[in-house]
Amino acid sequence: MHLLRWILFRRIRKGGELLGIVRRHYNHQRDILPEKNRMELESGMREFETTLKCVSTSAAALATASSTLEDLAHRWLKAYAHPAYRDNFESFLGTAVLVFAFKTFFATPMEIPTGSAQPTFYGITAEDLRDRPDVKIPTGIARLWERWIKGTSYYEVIATEAGELRGITNVRKELGAGTRGIGKKCDVVVGNRTYTVHWAPEIPEDHLRLYDRYNDNTPFKASFKQGEPIIRCRVRAGDRLFVERFTYNFRKPRRGEYFVFKSTGVAPSIVTQGTHYIKRLVAFGGEKVRIGDDRHVYINGRPLGTNDSGFERIYAFDPNAVATDSVYSGHVNGTVYQKAFAHYLGTTPRGGVSPAVQKSWAAARASYYAGVTRYFPDQDAEFTVRTNCFLGFGDNTMSSSDGRHWGDVPREKVIGKSWMVMWPITDRWGW
Numbered sequence: 001m002h003l004l005r006w007i008l009f010r011r012i013r014k015g016g017e018l019l020g021i022v023r024r025h026y027n028h029q030r031d032i033l034p035e036k037n038r039m040e041l042e043s044g045m046r047e048f049e050t051t052l053k054c055v056s057t058s059a060a061a062l063a064t065a066s067s068t069l070e071d072l073a074h075r076w077l078k079a080y081a082h083p084a085y086r087d088n089f090e091s092f093l094g095t096a097v098l099v100f101a102f103k104t105f106f107a108t109p110m111e112i113p114t115g116s117a118q119p120t121f122y123g124i125t126a127e128d129l130r131d132r133p134d135v136k137i138p139t140g141i142a143r144l145w146e147r148w149i150k151g152t153s154y155y156e157v158i159a160t161e162a163g164e165l166r167g168i169t170n171v172r173k174e175l176g177a178g179t180r181g182i183g184k185k186c187d188v189v190v191g192n193r194t195y196t197v198h199w200a201p202e203i204p205e206d207h208l209r210l211y212d213r214y215n216d217n218t219p220f221k222a223s224f225k226q227g228e229p230i231i232r233c234r235v236r237a238g239d240r241l242f243v244e245r246f247t248y249n250f251r252k253p254r255r256g257e258y259f260v261f262k263s264t265g266v267a268p269s270i271v272t273q274g275t276h277y278i279k280r281l282v283a284f285g286g287e288k289v290r291i292g293d294d295r296h297v298y299i300n301g302r303p304l305g306t307n308d309s310g311f312e313r314i315y316a317f318d319p320n321a322v323a324t325d326s327v328y329s330g331h332v333n334g335t336v337y338q339k340a341f342a343h344y345l346g347t348t349p350r351g352g353v354s355p356a357v358q359k360s361w362a363a364a365r366a367s368y369y370a371g372v373t374r375y376f377p378d379q380d381a382e383f384t385v386r387t388n389c390f391l392g393f394g395d396n397t398m399s400s401s402d403g404r405h406w407g408d409v410p411r412e413k414v415i416g417k418s419w420m421v422m423w424p425i426t427d428r429w430g431w
Contacts (some may be wrong), residue, residue, distance in 0.1 A: 117258075118219045125235070155232070157188060159229075163191015168187070172184040201237075243416040259281050259417050261415045281391070283390070290380070291336075323340040
């Protein structure tokens, strides 16, 4: 009944706030108060609380009781200097403690920077719009909506005079960024002019669509005419998700779940240190794992399939279709990867692929191929997960650096499981 009255009547809420303030000040000063004064204050607070919770208490009676308690507090409790600053600081400190506790024990935000989990979780993707005059770059409120709600940024730089592309310079790094950094802005030099691009994404060579760093870092377009777009691209941010840290305190991770682990100390020569990785758990300590040419993972001889929780979409692929980047294609070993990529190079999407672009693709995939073949070169290779360790793979089997490359992860490195995508607020938002 008191809760209902608290919700319905402002005077009940104000009375509760007054009682809380007096009680807090009393607790701060009780050790310096004489016993007589302590007893008087305690008695006054009990009487006020009884009046506050009594259903038959009228508004006038509550106002009288509030005045009596205030007079008692002013009589015996010492006033603090700058009480408004003190209360604001306490509120701020309490909020900070709650946020820290929430991040430490319940949920931690995490950004997906790469495409190793696509299409489950998306990393940063970029699209060159220089040959797409039909795509209009939004302005004003529409552009803010695209950026802050959908996570889509547009970059456009128009050449004010003709010139050769000379490079990307002066990338400003954010605090705590990696060796390449995430630039807040960078400079693009064309001819004798320098153009500043604000809020450049990670690896400007890739996402601003100027250089092909996999093909001897050659420019996609080397020179520009006056009035021609140097940069005109659309960059979509990677998913931001919450990592749930509570469940694994009470149970072990389950096969098929996406788990998050600290990278520090895990395969230092391969894995980027000092960050977090997210992978789908495929095997536990002591299990023998191999990847068949049918693109299914075999655990102690038993194949995983669509009936296994967490793998329903992974293995719902067309067995006659070639494994494809950013599409659920099962899991590939070195043999299947090599065949799939050879088929990929042999196709001619969008009217043809030049030898230079094919060379670029081949170089881009070479590191992934080397990673896949380290522990799973063919369907006969078998990997035994170490005791108290987990083996995890990414869903984007053609573009994922995962346990096929750096092996298993010690159990103590696991901090939690994926919970929900909190941003961008698009069709990917949710559990």
